[in-house]
Amino acid sequence: MIRSMMRRVTGGRWPEIRAGEQLSCPEVGRLLQQFLDGELDRDSEISSLADHLEECKRCGLEADTYRKIKQALASRRAEVPPESVERLRQFGERLADS
Ligand SMILES: [Zn+2]
Numbered sequence: 561m562i563r564s565m566m567r568r569v570t571g572g573r574w575p576e577i578r579a580g581e582q583l584s585c586p587e588v589g590r591l592l593q594q595f596l597d598g599e600l601d602r603d604s605e606i607s608s609l610a611d612h613l614e615e616c617k618r619c620g621l622e623a624d625t626y627r628k629i630k631q632a633l634a635s636r637r638a639e640v641p642p643e644s645v646e647r648l649r650q651f652g653e654r655l656a657d658s
Contacts, residue, residue, distance in 0.1 A: 583612045585619055589655025592629070596649055606633055625651060 583591070591609045594600040600609075610633045613621055621629070628644045640648070 583608055585612075585616065585655050586658055588612045588616070588619060589652045589658070592648065592652035593656060595633070596645055596652065601636070606636065609633065619655060621651070 588609060591600055591605055595606070595609065600606060610630065613619060613626060613629060625644075625647060628640050629648060632640050632648075
């Protein structure tokens with residue numbers, strides 16, 4: 561609760577996602593986009609991202625899409641078919657805008 565107030569005060573941007581930190585849905589969308597661009601390689605961020613998708617119902621992730629993200633996250637690389645990357649990217653954009 562305090563953390564979310566702090567977030568508002570600091571303009572919603574933390575310099576780096578720390579391990580165990582609760583992500584908001586838009587942050588997850590942003591991280592997912594970075595991941596698809598091959599720019600997300602910190603283990604703490606990747607596991608925070610996976611944890612959030614596992615628990616968050618608000619993200620509204622379809623089971624099939626989630627499986628693909630999880631596979632890609634587990635291998636630390638976005639090795640998914642192009643059409644899946646496209647769906648994941650749209651998903652990330654939708655979240656980032658929410
Ligand atoms: Zn979420």
